[in-house]
Amino acid sequence: MEVRIANVRKEFDRFPALHDVSLDIRSGELIALLGPSGSGKTTLLRLIAGLEMPTAGKVFFGDMDASEKTVQERNIGFVFQHYALFRHMTILENVSFGLKVRPRSTRPAAGEIRRRAMELLDLVQLSGLEKRYPNQLSGGQRQRVALARALAIEPGVLLLDEPFGALDAQVRRELRKWLREMHDRTGHTTVFVTHDQEEALELSDRLCVMSQGKIEQVGSPDTVYDSPTSPFVFGFIGESSELPVTVENGELWSGGRAIGVPAPDSKTGEARLFFRPHDVELVEQDASLAGVVTSSRRVGGTRRVELEIGGGGNKVEIDLPFDHPAGEKTRLAFRPKRWRLF
Amino acid sequence: MATKRKLLHRHHTSPVSESRLVQVVAIFLCLLFMLLFLLLPLWSVFFEAFAKGWEAYFEALTSKDARSAIGLTLLVAAVAVPLNVVFGVAASWAIAKFEFKGKAFLITLIDLPFSISPVISGLVYVLLFGAGSFLGPFLKSYGIEVLFALPGIILATIFVTFPFVARELIPLMQDQGTGDEEAALSLGANGWQTFWRVTVPNIRWGLLYGVLLCNARAMGEFGAVAVVSGKIRGETTTIPLQVEILYNEYNGAAAFALASLLALLALLTLVLKSFLEWRFGDELAATGRH
Numbered sequence: 001m002e003v004r005i006a007n008v009r010k011e012f013d014r015f016p017a018l019h020d021v022s023l024d025i026r027s028g029e030l031i032a033l034l035g036p037s038g039s040g041k042t043t044l045l046r047l048i049a050g051l052e053m054p055t056a057g058k059v060f061f062g063d064m065d066a067s068e069k070t071v072q073e074r075n076i077g078f079v080f081q082h083y084a085l086f087r088h089m090t091i092l093e094n095v096s097f098g099l100k101v102r103p104r105s106t107r108p109a110a111g112e113i114r115r116r117a118m119e120l121l122d123l124v125q126l127s128g129l130e131k132r133y134p135n136q137l138s139g140g141q142r143q144r145v146a147l148a149r150a151l152a153i154e155p156g157v158l159l160l161d162e163p164f165g166a167l168d169a170q171v172r173r174e175l176r177k178w179l180r181e182m183h184d185r186t187g188h189t190t191v192f193v194t195h196d197q198e199e200a201l202e203l204s205d206r207l208c209v210m211s212q213g214k215i216e217q218v219g220s221p222d223t224v225y226d227s228p229t230s231p232f233v234f235g236f237i238g239e240s241s242e243l244p245v246t247v248e249n250g251e252l253w254s255g256g257r258a259i260g261v262p263a264p265d266s267k268t269g270e271a272r273l274f275f276r277p278h279d280v281e282l283v284e285q286d287a288s289l290a291g292v293v294t295s296s297r298r299v300g301g302t303r304r305v306e307l308e309i310g311g312g313g314n315k316v317e318i319d320l321p322f323d324h325p326a327g328e329k330t331r332l333a334f335r336p337k338r339w340r341l342f
Numbered sequence: 343m344a345t346k347r348k349l350l351h352r353h354h355t356s357p358v359s360e361s362r363l364v365q366v367v368a369i370f371l372c373l374l375f376m377l378l379f380l381l382l383p384l385w386s387v388f389f390e391a392f393a394k395g396w397e398a399y400f401e402a403l404t405s406k407d408a409r410s411a412i413g414l415t416l417l418v419a420a421v422a423v424p425l426n427v428v429f430g431v432a433a434s435w436a437i438a439k440f441e442f443k444g445k446a447f448l449i450t451l452i453d454l455p456f457s458i459s460p461v462i463s464g465l466v467y468v469l470l471f472g473a474g475s476f477l478g479p480f481l482k483s484y485g486i487e488v489l490f491a492l493p494g495i496i497l498a499t500i501f502v503t504f505p506f507v508a509r510e511l512i513p514l515m516q517d518q519g520t521g522d523e524e525a526a527l528s529l530g531a532n533g534w535q536t537f538w539r540v541t542v543p544n545i546r547w548g549l550l551y552g553v554l555l556c557n558a559r560a561m562g563e564f565g566a567v568a569v570v571s572g573k574i575r576g577e578t579t580t581i582p583l584q585v586e587i588l589y590n591e592y593n594g595a596a597a598f599a600l601a602s603l604l605a606l607l608a609l610l611t612l613v614l615k616s617f618l619e620w621r622f623g624d625e626l627a628a629t630g631r632h
Contacts, residue, residue: 051524051527070527071527071528072527072528072532075530076528077528078524078528080521080524080525084521084522084524084525085525086522086526086539087544088543088544088546097526097529097539098530098531101530101535102530146525149525150528150529152529153529153530
């Protein structure tokens with residue numbers, strides 16, 4: 001189902017959590033709401049769920065205005081960061097809960113409820129654990145139970161609030177892959193909240209980057225990573241270095257000299273240059289950014305060095321091959337291969 | 343020899359451990375105090391109760407006044423405890439799950455009965471429903487006696503036992519948060535289903551714990567009840583009041599026989615409380631606080 005968020009504003013005690021947010025979520029897509037804490041991403045998710053009501057604006061499910069509907073009427077599946085499994089019920093009872101509480105007229109027969117719950121447990125690869133209690137399962141298993149429980153009511157939209165936030169890195173990666181497979185198999189429209197950019201980039205069809213109650217950019221992982229539209233997105237998604245520069249004569253200048261990077265389409269004047277530490281090339285020419293290595297550390301298969309550019313105390317990071325001989329005080333010259341100005 | 347030295351060595355390396363001598367002295371002192379102030383009185387209650395033999399004991403418990411006192415005590419507890427359960431659950435639900443103005447004030451108010459002398463608690467009702475008050479004569483004109491009658495005793499008991507259930511549940515429910523309730527709602531459950539199927543099971547052991555303490559206090563309350571009861575024999579005397587009356591009449595054996603019932607209740611409460619703490623400690627918020 002499509003979900004449309006139209007000019008939604010949300011205030012808590014006069015404190016604005018979301019300012020005029022609009023977002024179209026396509027049917028069947030897996031979209032990530034990504035942002036630092038306090039960016040409003042969880043609030044937005046809870047507004048879609050009906051666990052919060054907007055101060056202004058509307059939420060549409062398909063053509064239906066869901067703004068005034070209660071959480072029960074919206075038929076959503078919600079997965080919480082801390083699982084929120086019912087601790088006094090077995091796994092099977094947890095998964096069956098949503099069907100058991102239905103009014104008699106729409107409730108399936110007991111045998112049918114059981115069959116469907118078992119089927120879902122099979123889907124989340126937890127067959128055989130149906131008689132256990134939540135505290136007898138690991139964190140990853142619990143989150144899969146929570147997902148099965150949410151899927152049991154056949155929701156129109158699946159909403160996940162930092163679903164892997166409470167798990168350790170290893171389990172997290174496994175579950176991430178598994179969630180992607182699940183999504184491809186079941187095709188639910190899925191919205192998930194995360195503050196982990198790696199998770200968002202790897203898992204989602206599109207991602208929606210948020211900051212301070214506003215949407216910064218919406219797009220595919222490639223678009224957002226390669227063409228960030230704001231300094232915030234550039235800094236938040238992936239590694240980035242930043243340097244104040246000047247644009248003159250269609251070229252970039254730093255510290256009073258041209259650095260050999262043409263910028264014919266940029267406006268003349270002061271600007272901030274953003275580039276990725278790995279998107280640079282070392283050069284020998286004078287027309288380059290030159291700096292002195294102040295620190296260096298090994299990051300995976302590369303060496304990341306911090307350079308002080310000029311005398312103004314501006315520092316940038318660039319990646320070198322791990323066997324590059326540069327040490328402290330070494331002078332290096334480079335040019336960014338791909339960059340953006342803001 | 344080697345093992346002994348090793349043990350001693352390990353013993354001395356623990357920075358928070360005291361020397362053996364200090365440990366022994368501390369434990370001994372503690373036991374001595376327990377013996378003097380807890381076990382000795384308890385033993386004397388049962389000793390005095392059976393001083394004139396089993397027959398006298400049973401006679402004392404089955405006399406008309408004693409049966410009336412036992413009946414009244416059970417009746418008072420049977421009314422006061424459920425009312426305080428309803429109130430306690432409602433109050434802790436409101437405090438733990440919702441944000442509203444005056445919350446801190448409400449929490450303070452709930453604790454009020456703990457900080458007021460029980461005698462004053464009783465006196466409040468005398469002032470409220472006494473002959474010189476506005477309410478007393480008004481209710482009397484409709485044939486309702488509050489003071490020196492069952493309603494007064496129940497009111498005083500409710501007041502004194504007010505905080506037990508709520509104080510146990512508030513921290514527990516605050517700790518549990520609203521996640522489970524939100525999950526239930528998102529799965530389509532209505533408020534009523536959510537309360538009975540999710541909230542109540544989550545707090546059941548804490549609730550039982552609160553009920554236990556509330557009940558022990560309701561049956562054993564003396565001060566507040568003494569002020570409002572008027573101590574009409576066979577009518578408005580609860581067990582603790584009857585014990586006092588008998589004792590003042592130099593009927594020690596009968597007094598202690600009734601007192602032994604309260605002592606048994608205390609022991610039973612203690613056992614059940616310990617069991618709950620042992621078995622469901624992680625589901626009780628206030629373990630070790632009372």
